[in-house]
Amino acid sequence: MRPRLYLAGPIGGESYSAATDWRVATTSVLDGVIDCFSPMRGFTHLKGEQSISDTVSLRAPRVHTTKGVISRDHNDVLRADCLLVRLHGAKKISTGTAIELAWAYHLHKPAVVWIEDGDENIHAQHPMLVETFRWRTPSISEAIEIVRGVLLP
Numbered sequence: 428m429r430p431r432l433y434l435a436g437p438i439g440g441e442s443y444s445a446a447t448d449w450r451v452a453t454t455s456v457l458d459g460v461i462d463c464f465s466p467m468r469g470f471t472h473l474k475g476e477q478s479i480s481d482t483v484s485l486r487a488p489r490v491h492t493t494k495g496v497i498s499r500d501h502n503d504v505l506r507a508d509c510l511l512v513r514l515h516g517a518k519k520i521s522t523g524t525a526i527e528l529a530w531a532y533h534l535h536k537p538a539v540v541w542i543e544d545g546d547e548n549i550h551a552q553h554p555m556l557v558e559t560f561r562w563r564t565p566s567i568s569e570a571i572e573i574v575r576g577v578l579l580p
Contacts, residue, residue: 430578432457433464433503435528435538436513437521443476449513449567456571461578464503466496466523504530511574514542514550515565521550528559537561537577541570 434450447467454463469491473479500523504510510531512524531538540560542548550556562573 429460429462430508431462431464431506432574432578433466433507433510433527433531434513435466435510435524437517437519437524438466438479439521439523440519441479443470443473443479446479453511453567453571457574461574464507466500466503500527501530504536505534507531507536509536509574509577510538511570512538512540512542512560513567514540514548515567516543517548517550519549525550525556528556532559539564539570539573539577541565541567 434453436446436449438446447465447470450463450465450467454465457463504527510527512528514521514524528538528540530536538560539562542551542560542563542565544565546552562570562577564570564573
């Protein structure tokens with residue numbers, strides 16, 4: 428069985444492209460060696476959105492109700508061996524991402540966080556959240572290399 432990686436990061440307030448492009452690119456880079464779980468899977472009905480609402484669309488399939496989203500994402504974190512978390516460029520607190528980091532911390536699952544250096548990013552300003560970061564890097568390519576080092580023999 429291949430290692431499993433959960434791709435966490437802001438969705439609410441992001442464009443569909445911003446929420447999905449980095450996940451698609453990361454999955455492509457790791458294809459064949461690490462299985463990636465994206466919380467954006469199945470949300471193609473949001474394609475073209477410029478700012479995804481924090482509330483789930485009533486047009487969405489049943490799995491994408493608020494209860495469905497938290498259940499699926501929690502299950503993904505439970506099944507994952509590691510989290511790769513994009514906080515880089517975040518303009519507002521991503522509550523869902525903070526919850527996913529807390530789940531991972533509680534489950535002793537490593538989290539590799541792609542975030543700016545320093546404390547300018549809003550997520551870097553709370554000591555409890557920062558303590559959930561096992562690795563921190565300002566580069567997605569370095570984050571992927573850290574994930575490889577953590578998950579691959």
